[in-house]
Amino acid sequence: MKYNTVLLNQYWTDIYFHLRYNHHDKISHQAVRILQLIEKRDSIGVGEVAENLEVSHNTASEHIKRLIEKGWVLKERSSHDERKVHLRLTKEGEKVLHRNSSLDEVKLKQILESLPIEDAENIFQSLQLLSECARR
Amino acid sequence: MKYNTVLLNQYWTDIYFHLRYNHHDKISHQAVRILQLIEKRDSIGVGEVAENLEVSHNTASEHIKRLIEKGWVLKERSSHDERKVHLRLTKEGEKVLHRNSSLDEVKLKQILESLPIEDAENIFQSLQLLSECARR
DNA sequence: AGATTATATCTTATAGTACGATATAAATTC
DNA sequence: GAATTTATATCGTACTATAAGATATAATCT
Structure with a gap:
């Protein structure tokens, strides 16, 4: 068939x-992609975000810094390996992502x-x- | 229920x-929204784009200028009313939109x-x- | 101790976003 | 047919987003 x-x-x-949704969020293309990535993956760090978006690690780091400033993302250091970062969405981040993808x-x-x-x-x-x- | x-x-x-799709298009948030709008509507002009995106008419005009420069959108003047513009996607514009929404x-x-x-x-x-x- | 890994910051450059003010040209109204 | 309205375009300005190279830091591994 x-x-x-x-x-x-x-x-x-x-x-x-x-x-x-008819939302009024001011949000960029890459911001939505990163929020989606963080939500759909169990645990994700800066390097994996860079890999997934195919941008350099410093660019990914800057993006994430801005998302944290906006209150949409939280950063936690891994307890096993203090170099690593675990990213997750805040409640507000979940809401923004929802309005922009659901x-x-x-x-x-x-x-x-x-x-x-x-x-x-x-x-x-x-x-x-x-x-x-x-x-x- | x-x-x-x-x-x-x-x-x-x-x-x-x-x-x-895993695409490599460099495309902005508003660009995707405008391409979608043009594809889904039968006939649309600059003013309607501005209204739909809730931006000023001059901002919409600038966006569309950039989309035309990229070869994704064509502009035609209405035959009945030469002030009005009919926007439509080029083949390339359709492809870009497809990779970014399908x-x-x-x-x-x-x-x-x-x-x-x-x-x-x-x-x-x-x-x-x-x-x-x-x-x- | 030295190498590697993960992330952050600084600098620089270009593009995207947005709007007020002003301009133009066609269509409508008076 | 002059004045007004409508639809779009352009200019100037400002701020944000995007991106990467160079460099830095700090934890972990060898």
């Missing part, structure tokens, strides 16, 4: 375009509640399955 | 985090082909339905 990934992507981008929960709920239960459950199960495959 | 939109968003962001079609295809046909079809139909609801 041939799958129409082009059409699937059209659905995907339409959903995000129409259901995303679907608006009010809009989402309205749609789900307007659908027949089996359709809503299908959406839920489909995304669950796809996310599990995506994580390998 | 209560829907767990928080969990659904976790699936959503996991999917995008793991299946997005799911990697190779990764997506691999996953869909690894699933039972009814699961893949369910994913397809679920996203189709959700996108239709999102567009109203």
Whole structure:
């Protein structure tokens, strides 16, 4: 069977375009990427951020400094190896990331509640399955 | 019935985090937003871009100038009203936007082909339905 | 003690973001 | 047809983001 990934992507981008948050955060491209990385990874340091964004370690260090100044990220030194840093999001950082990458929960709920239960459950199960495959 | 939109968003962001493109485009936050807006709207001018991004018209005009310089956007004057501008994406602009908002079609295809046909079809139909609801 | 690793800071350079003021040119109103 | 409105463009200015090389520091490993 041939799958129409082009059409699937059209659905995907339409959903995000129409259901995303209308926020007023002043946030840069790299800032969102770093926040995402920190949230999705169990434990991550400055070097791994640099590697992932494909920028130099000093650039990554500067980015993180700015995110800490904004109150979105916390830095902790590893107890085993005091050179290493563990990054994690603050509550505010989680909120900012949510507004910049998730679907608006009010809009989402309205749609789900307007659908027949089996359709809503299908959406839920489909995304669950796809996310599990995506994580390998 | 209560829907767990928080969990659904976790699936959503996991999917995008793991299946997005690893691109090397140097692109800013606002540039992606404007490209998306131009692609999703039938016809859009400078003023509407400004309104949508909630920036002043001169700022929007500057953004668009830069996108034109990069070869991602084309500007055409309306034939009915020569003051108005119609913006549209170039082929290259479409590609850049795709790499910055869509799911990697190779990764997506691999996953869909690894699933039972009814699961893949369910994913397809679920996203189709959700996108239709999102567009109203 | 010396090498390596992980991160931070300083300097410099370029691009992105934003807006007020002003300009232009087409369309509309009086 | 002169005055006004509308849509967009440009100029000047200011501040932030992005990036990397050079250098520094401090912990850990050999």
